[in-house]
Amino acid sequence: xxxxxxxxxxxxxxxxxxxxxxxxxxxxxxxxxxxxxxxxxxxxxxxxxxxxxxxxxxxxxxxxxxxxxxxxxxxxxxxxxxxxxxxxxxxxxxxxxxxxxxxxxxxxxxxxxxxxxxxxxxxxxxxxxxxxxxxxxxxxxxxxxxxxxxxxxxxxxxxxxxxxxxxxxxxxxxxxxxxxxxxxxxxxxxxxxxxxxxxxxxxxxxxxxxxxxxxxxxxxxxxxxxxxxxxxxxxxxxxxxxxxxxxxxxxxxxxxxxxxxxxxxxxxxxxxxxxxxxxxxxxxxxxxxxxxxxxxxxxx
Numbered sequence: 448x449x450x451x452x453x454x455x456x457x458x459x460x461x462x463x464x465x466x467x468x469x470x471x472x473x474x475x476x477x478x479x480x481x482x483x484x485x486x487x488x489x490x491x492x493x494x495x496x497x498x499x500x501x502x503x504x505x506x507x508x509x510x511x512x513x514x515x516x517x518x519x520x521x522x523x524x525x526x527x528x529x530x531x532x533x534x535x536x537x538x539x540x541x542x543x544x545x546x547x548x549x550x551x552x553x554x555x556x557x558x559x560x561x562x563x564x565x566x567x568x569x570x571x572x573x574x575x576x577x578x579x580x581x582x583x584x585x586x587x588x589x590x591x592x593x594x595x596x597x598x599x600x601x602x603x604x605x606x607x608x609x610x611x612x613x614x615x616x617x618x619x620x621x622x623x624x625x626x627x628x629x630x631x632x633x634x635x636x637x638x639x640x641x642x643x644x645x646x647x648x649x650x651x652x653x654x655x656x657x658x659x660x661x662x663x664x665x666x667x668x669x670x671x672x673x674x675x676x677x678x679x680x681x682x683x684x685x686x687x688x689x690x691x692x693x694x695x696x697x698x699x700x701x702x703x704x705x706x707x708x709x710x711x712x713x714x715x716x717x718x719x720x721x722x723x724x725x726x727x728x729x730x731x732x733x734x735x736x737x738x739x740x741x742x743x744x745x746x747x
Contacts, residue, residue: 511703587613665677
């Protein structure tokens with residue numbers, strides 16, 4: 448499509464028109480069919496596209512159905528943490544334009560005393576949640592003979608729970624949240640071996656890795672509306688040295704205005720042998736079918 452084309456004027460003479468002559472309402476109708484990154488790109492074409500690309504009617508359909516609930520959490524987090532709102536010194540407000548609300552929700556928002564985090568995907572607006580190991584109940588976590596918290600840049604929360612050795616492994620967590628209607632997948636983010644850096648290189652200490660190939664580790668998920676999922680995996684030694692997303696199961700949200708409670712767990716309670724050498728980082732919840740870039744997903 449060219450920047451301009453010839454048209455027949457009212458006086459019967461040929462004239463010139465361009466994209467800039469299109470009414471903003473017509474441009475906005477076209478932008479409804481584009482993804483958010485594409486809308487931002489075409490906004491550079493001219494004034495008409497730039498104006499239409501900021502219209503509330505365009506961004507309202509891109510936002511999650513319960514964006515007001517999410518925006519209220521984001522605004523409260525900014526106020527509590529003294530954040531800079533949009534990252535440029537402008538405080539975020541619920542009265543902001545739909546475009547600004549979308550941009551704010553794409554940035555991670557911490558909640559539950561900084562132990563949980565949510566954000567929406569830039570391209571499709573789907574909701575994602577991450578839950579730190581510090582928000583979970585871990586058997587023996589206070590006994591340094593078994594567990595320790597390790598500071599690491601490999602985690603969104605800058606800390607992971609590292610198991611040296613234990614007979615009874617049980618990690619439980621829960622979340623109550625208003626999800627936008629849709630289907631979601633839940634994953635445990637784990638690493639066999641203890642990651643560390645030396646001379647700028649990421650290395651892995653494996654001296655404590657044992658016991659995971661004797662009995663499978665069981666993962667479970669249940670929801671407040673009685674959805675359930677179970678999966679089992681052998682954490683094989685050849686999986687050392689890399690983070691894995693272990694798929695626990697999927698669940699469906701039908702009402703964006705109702706809070707759903709999730710319970711999830713990771714267990715290996717065969718007490719005939721010890722097991723150790725695993726890092727528990729967090730639990731991730733993604734829109735079903737979404738695969739994070741460079742993620743190593745393990746499914747049944």
